Amino acid sequence: MEWLTSPFEVGFVARALWGGMLVAAICGLAGTWVVLRGMAFMSDAMSHGMLPGVAVAALLGGNLLLGAAASALAMALGVTALSRSPRLSRDTGIGLLFVGMLAAGVVIVSRSGSFAVDLTGFLFGDVLSVRGADLAVLACALAAALLITVACHRSFTALAFDPRKAATLGLRPGLAQGLMVGLLTLAITASFHVVGTLLVFGLLIAPPAAVSLWADRIPVIMAGAALIGAAATAGGLLVSWHLGTAAGATIAGLAVACFFASALAALVRDRLPLRPVILKGH
Template identity: 35%
Template sequence: MNTVVDFLTGPWDHVFMRRAFLVAAMSGIVAGVVGTHVVLRGMAFIGDAVAHSVFPGVAVAFVLHADLVVGGAIAGLATAFAVAVFSQNRRLSEDSVIGVFFAGAFGLGIVVLSSAPGYSGSLESFLFGQILGISDGDVRQVAVVGAVLLIATLAVHKELVAVTLDRESARAAGLPVFALDLVLYALVTVTVVISLQAVGNVLVLALLITPATCARLLTDRIGVMMLLAPTIGAGSSVVGLYLSYEFDLAAGGLIVLVSTGVFILVWLFAPRHGLWARTRLRLRHRTAPADKPLPAPAG
């Protein structure tokens, strides 16, 4: 019993762990809410592209000895704006435009970074996360920016859903489709940037996409999905961080592995859309008795 209590309460004895839990939970909540719209739009690739497009901004910030997060945010927003503009050409798929700017931004980052000797160690926290080394100021920053993101997402929720369901109908109804695309890209970019401290650039896509994908399998209602995704995201982040403390393993990697484990369980056992439920439904249809023929009409 004492072992269980120590496992559950031990991390809270350390100030740096309390800060880490707060940032992990807040990042999971924000990423879950914004990720819901990303999954509904089928835009998983944009999360990966934005995560990598912040790289040149981080590289420039490192060379200039400026704030890496601010540099990454500027580069990510610039790339997101470029994707929104160029993808308005209907002959180009959104994924194609994202791929072009994702590769270009990452290449620019490599070129800029190659001009600065001795950079690898300094950027390790950016690539793999530094959740155990965050400060009180980082916690406040994530809290404030996260609250603004949630308010902004809720403010344009109906409009984003309308564009997701039918872009042409939304445009005919007078909605500013291009502006809403920009808003969504900006929301994704800032979400990615504030989540970098939790899981790093390499793994941030999982925090944005996996919880929302789990929620998509669990419900057909967007409102419920908006509640489930942040719950799964925050829960996975906290559990992964606990396991990281207990077994002395990489926090970002365990957060992602926990969320991936949740996805596998949901994929197997979701009440309506899981593999087990669909298999039972198919078996039921196969074993159901055939309909009796109707009696012939009299006369």
């Protein structure tokens, strides 16, 4: 069993494990609403649309988190503005902003003289370089995400399943949508500099989608998503340590593999005929 525990005795691997588990918990909370509300494309666009803000912050020597948050906020406001047009669908607005923001970010990064390194770090992060300060930021982000989720649970639930009924009940779906996007922005910006945008997106979508095939209660989906994300983090770090693969990409790949395994098991479950239970004595 030494092969299973020895990697986590190394300081930077242990910090990577804790960082990944915190990210998994944050993404479990936000990702559940992303899956239920059908916001996967928007979350992908926001995660990659942060590149201009990150690039500008890096070039100016500023805080990357603030740059990412500003860019994600601009993306969210732009999507909201374009979605109000009766001539454009929501997906069209998201797609246009996605491409525009990503292109602008690549142009800015290409002027820095370290294009390949910066872009690779943005996409894949460096989970093995997690510091104590990063863990503190992630812990604060988790606390904020948990507070938003608990405070807005009723509004988010109504918005996810029936926005018109939410308006009828006076739950202010417009405000709830804004807070949901804020929760998504919090999850992405707090996590991307540690694990990269691809891993954030993978943990946002794959674990909640895997659990939603088996559970119909939102708290159960959130808890299950956090557990799957934590398991993918631990497994990915083990594979990366022993096989020399990229840690972030391995974790994301395992998270997606968990979804496909869950989907396959659910397909088998749905195809199997239900057998009647025969009680003794009858």
